[in-house]
Amino acid sequence: CICRQALQYTYLRFVCQNAGAYQPRGAGSRPNQRSHRQNCPFEIVIHANGTGDKLVVLSMSSEHNHTIVPEAFRHTRKQRKLPEDARERAKLMLDVGANVTKVKSYLMENTGKIVSNSDVQNLRNQLREAKKGANPVITIVEQLQSVPGATVEVQESGGVISAIVYQSEAMVRIFEAYPEVLIFDATYKVNNRNMPLFLPMVVDGNGNSRVVAVILTANEEADTVTTAINFFQRTFKSCDKVRSLLVDKDLTALKILTQCFSNAEANLCQFHVLRTFRRQVTESQMGITASQKNAIIENLQKMVHSATQAKFESLYSELQHLGSPRFMEYFDKNWYGCRQQWAWCYTKLSMNIGLTGTQRLESFHRRVKGVTGRNAEMTSFVGDLLLVLRATDEELNHQSFDALNRPMPPPPRTSFLYSYYRVLTPYAFAHVQKEAGHISSTTVNDGLSKNREGILSVTRQSCQCAAFNAFLLPCRHILRLREQELLPLFHENLVPQRWLQRYWLSVTEMPSTDSSVTVHTTEKKEKRVLTETQKFRKAHSVCIELAQVASSVGMTEFNRRISLLEYVLQAWKEGTALGIEIQSEPLRREPLQHLPQGDRTSTSDDNVFDTFDIDALLGRTPSDWSIQNNRPGPNNRKQRNSPKLSDSPKLNDSPKLSVVIRLSDSLKLSDSSKLSDSSKLSDSPKLSDSPKLS
Ligand SMILES: [Zn+2]
Ligand SMILES: [Zn+2]
Ligand SMILES: [Zn+2]
Incomplete structure (x- = not known):
């Protein structure tokens, strides 16, 4: 039986792909072997019946006028068309130098479609056309602006570009969410215009390095860098939340940075400080002997790593006794005054996630250079840079989801x-x-x-x-x-x-700027407001499946399932908000290990986090079900989309219950108290008494 509401068409005609007559487009000089149209008579006509609740086959001619080869179907033009994201991915691979055969086999494996060498060549030609451009600066800006949601600012002085600042939507979002630690440094000789590249970086909640802007400046002079950083300051609201700045001492922008991020402690890269010591403290420059030099360097190393300020000061006085006035003059002038920026006993006090240097950024610089090459032509440099950024994001996304799919083994539930x-x-x-x-x-x-x-x-x-x-x-x-x-x-x-x-x-999990079309469409789908009929249809199809699954077990389990369903039904009728808690092991509420039970005054509050937030894990707004202890998410955009449960007095007044479901082959109620709760409801109306579902 087909539900009346499910009928979308009243008349359907299926034909073979070889149906229809061939109509020559040109003068007919070319043979028509390229067309599928050869008047194949195969046809099935289906019609809805008078009451509109059934489909009736009106006519059917099952003969084809050609050979039927299932494999050939996959080779038809329509079947071979590659999805847009696969095309984009292939272009990306070609752009980083993958060869045609490899891209071809990649596409065939990943799309299951037939791909020819010339298909891949065509993609490469499209890529080359897109890259052509007369004015490199205009092309660069266009390139950067083509990323949806991106902000690009070009600063000019006297007709000369002095700085280009680029931020994607995702970069802004990540900086605002994780502004505490900012790693800042320049890398040079990456393009043929000698524009230094700055890739300010933060560390996200899972310890991953995230680039939050791309800044190219004409030179490293203070004015130029200041305007670029001022732009950074204008677009980012959380500049005052930066707690530590990880930089190198020779960075000319250091002074500007400390002004811009006024609440941040500057932490100099330990590795660079020690390297500078070794380069500056030489026999010839300081007029010292080799053994004096070694003693000084060793002492400086200890000062860098000193754990207490007292230790630092005692090392400092030892340094004075090593007998080199010229060195002491150099040290006092350049290093003692800024000891808070490089001695561990001071830097350990700032929130720097244990980082002692700019290594994360340096390794990212190497990664960029590995793709762009040195002194690259400006247009291809920017294109390659965007590629590296996108590839890095994709890799991180993958790692994050992988980590969620295969989590670390949990500590025992009895442990805090x-x-x-x-x-x-x-x-x-x-x-x-x-x-x-x-x-x-x-x-x-x-x-x-x-x-x-x-x-x-x-x-x-x-x-x-x-x-x-x-x-x-x-x-x-x-x-x-x-x-x-x-x-x-x-x-x-x-x-x-x-x-x-x-x-x-x-x-x-927010759709990133580079997200594929599929993400946008699913998002749209979720936001769609359904009519009552549409809601009924959707619920109906779920219920049918539910009935099938529920009835496929033995009597004992079936009774359990029915009482669970009746429990849900009753709760919904009463307007009670239901939550679902999924757990992989039997539920046991036990006191924290280090605490006698009597001392726990607010047990309900302590258990807040025991509820698994399904929506947060699936990255959805809680529109399909309500979650107990629903708290406003930290993200504003999500908050706006989600229905405000707290605004509904009915939900607030009713007790919040939770259905505990075990994730296993046989769904069982695992908590005895919950089970007795549901058995109490066994005299509630049976499903058969409720309004008909069809
Ligand atoms: Zn046919
Ligand atoms: Zn402590
Ligand atoms: Zn460094």
């Missing part, structure tokens, strides 16, 4: 670490887990703890140690203190938003 595991990104969790491993060997007395960093003052949510300051996540000292004071070792206030997995997903 389990709560951190549930809310933190894998990267942030690894940090907390490492700190937790040292709790038992840590002592805290009267809010003080002593280690190689000296005497640290510890409170319930902060500490003076490097591990805490770098991440602002609970360190071994905080955890130890809380354990001693019988406080829960997990508390949501101990976790900054930037390390939350939910936050990370909402920031990174």
Whole structure:
């Protein structure tokens, strides 16, 4: 039986692809072997019946006037047409120098379609045409502007381009979400115009490096760089939230940067500081002996790594006794005054995620140069740069989803670490887990703890140690203190938003600027408002499938399923918001390991994070079902799209219940209390009493 509402057509005629008469386009000089049209009589005509609830075959002629070869079907022009994203991907591969045969076999494997060498050649020709352009600067700007949602600013002085600043939508979004650590440095000799390239970089919630702008300047003079950075300041709202700037000392932009990011601590790259020491402190420049030089260098290395300010000062006075006035003059003039920027005892106090240098950015520079080559022609340089950025994003996306698909093994549910595991990104969790491993060997007395960093003052949510300051996540000292004071070792206030997995997903799962067409269409589909009939149709098809699946088991399991369905039905009738909790192991509510149960005053609050946010994981707005403990997401755009549950008084007043479903072959209610809840409802109206579904 076909549901009446499901009929979309009243009349259908199926014909063979070889149907129809061939109509010569030209003078008929070419033989018509290129056309499929050869009057094949094959035809099936289908019509809706009078009441419109059934389809009737009116006529059928099953004879073809040609041979039928299933394989040949795949070779027809229509079947061979490549999807747009596959074409784009192939162009990208050709652009980075992949050979035609490899691209061809890649396309055939990934699309399952027949691809010829000339198809790939055509793609390459299209690519070359697109790259041609008379004015390189105009072409560059056009290239950059062609990225949807991108901002491009070109600064001119006297008709000469002084700076080009590019930011994609995703770059802006990521900077605003993760502004705390900014790595800033220039790379040179990447293009034939000698324009230095700046790729400011931040670190996202899962510890990944993210480029947040592309800045090309005509030179490295202060004026030029200042205007470029001012632009950065204008487009980014969160410049005042930058906590640490990782830079090299020889960077001319350093002074401008510290003015622009006024709340940030500048941290000089340790590697570069040590390299500069080795280059500057030589026998000839300082008038010292080789052994003096070695002693000075060794002392400087210790100063760079000194863990306490007292240690630093004692090393400094040792330096004065090494007997080189010329060196001391150099050191006092260039290094002592800015010791806060390079000695670890100072830099460890800024939130820098434990980074001691610009290595992340340097390795990205190498990656860019590996693709663009040195001193590349300007147009191809910019094109290649965009390619590297896009490829990096895609790779990161893949890694992120892969990490979600194959998560780390969880800590035991009885451990407080389990709560951190549930809310933190894998990267942030690894940090907390490492700190937790040292709790038992840590002592805290009267809010003080002593280690190689000296005497640290510890409170319930902060500490003076490097591990805490770098991440602002609970360190071994905080955890130890809380354990001693019988406080829960997990508390949501101990976790900054930037390390939350939910936050990370909402920031990174937004359709990126380079997202393919499919992403946009699915988004559109989700936003579509359905009419009541459309809603009914959709629900109906789900219910039919539900009935099939529900009835395919033995009587005991079937009864369980029916009572679960009746439970859902009853709850919906009463307007109760239902949530679904999916879990991979039986549900057990157990007190935190380090805490006697009696001390837990707010159990409901502690369990907030035990609910799995399906929507956050699937990257959807909660439009299809409501989730218990639904909190406004951190992302504004998502908030706007999602229905405001809190505005509905009915949902607020009704008790929030949760259906616990185990993810296994046989769906079972795993919690005995929930099971008895649903059996209480067994005298509720049977499904058969409810309004007919069809
Ligand atoms: Zn035919
Ligand atoms: Zn460096
Ligand atoms: Zn600490």
